[in-house]
Amino acid sequence: MKTFLRWLLAGSMVFAGLSHLFWARKEFQAQVPDFAGEVMDKDAVVVASGAVEIMLGASLVALPKSRRTIGWILAAFFVAVFPGNIEQWAKKRSGFGLDTDEKRFGRLFFQPVLVAWTLYSTKS
Structure with missing residues (x-):
């Protein structure tokens, strides 16, 4: 089960990353916090x-032998991007169908x- 979840997570991450680069760049800009946009262009952040x-x-x-380390790095990445989700909710920015306060809050x-999911699927 852990292997399946890890592979599903891996595929989801690659898909999400490609969407950042191609078809959903504008949508992802709604999640970039203003403070990050002051340091570099929001599109560059995306x-x-x-x-x-x-x-x-x-x-x-x-890199299956490094999966635990990669899992910790990915978990930290998810924590690091969380302020963008908070700002999207707090500043009422629509994106990805999150067009109401309730949907943005639920996200x-x-x-x-x-x-x-990351920590579970990458632990030995």
Whole structure:
């Protein structure tokens, strides 16, 4: 089961990363916090995070002996991007069908699930 969940996570990360780079770049910009946009262009943040997601997703499959370390890095990544989800909710930014306060608020509870999924599926 852990292997299946890890591969599913890996595929999801690669898919999400590709969507950052191609068809959903504008949508992802709604999740970039303003403070990050002050440091670098919001589109650059989206592209960089997409590249990181592709690398982490591919690493989950390509580097099985390092899966625990990669899992911790990916969990930290999910924590690091969480302020973007909070800001999307707090500033009422629509994106990915999250067009109401309730939907944006509900999305906040998915991030801890991602962290738990990552840590569970990558532990030995």
